[in-house]
Amino acid sequence: TPIIPIIVGETATAMAFSAALLDAGIFVTGFGHPVVPHGQARIRCQISAAHTREDLAFAVETFVQVGDRLGIRGRAMA
Numbered sequence: 001t002p003i004i005p006i007i008v009g010e011t012a013t014a015m016a017f018s019a020a021l022l023d024a025g026i027f028v029t030g031f032g033h034p035v036v037p038h039g040q041a042r043i044r045c046q047i048s049a050a051h052t053r054e055d056l057a058f059a060v061e062t063f064v065q066v067g068d069r070l071g072i073r074g075r076a077m078a
Contacts, residue, residue, distance in 0.1 A: 004045040006063075008072055014041035020066045026059055 008014045011032025018030035021043070032041035047056075 002047050004047060006043040006045060008041055008043060009039055011041040013070065013072060014043055017043055017066060017070060017072070020070065021062060024062045024066060026062055 008017055011030075014030035014032050018028050021028050028046075029044045030041065031044055036042060045059075051059075
């Protein structure tokens with residue numbers, strides 16, 4: 001599947017993460033309760049064959065930077 005969910009925990013965190021990623025140039029969607037169970041809010045990423053290796057490297061780097069800024073990188077996420 002081209003959909004890659006990244007579980008971040010709380011709904012507010014997922015929404016802040018998705019907004020910060022959009023500000024950085026990456027469009028993803030944050031989902032929280034009641035769409036998903038409490039404590040399992042997530043960022044929904046969709047990858048396609050149109051993405052280049054450079055696109056993916058930029059996305060990973062940006063996820064790391066935003067995650068660090070929000071204090072969620074390295075935390076157990078599931």
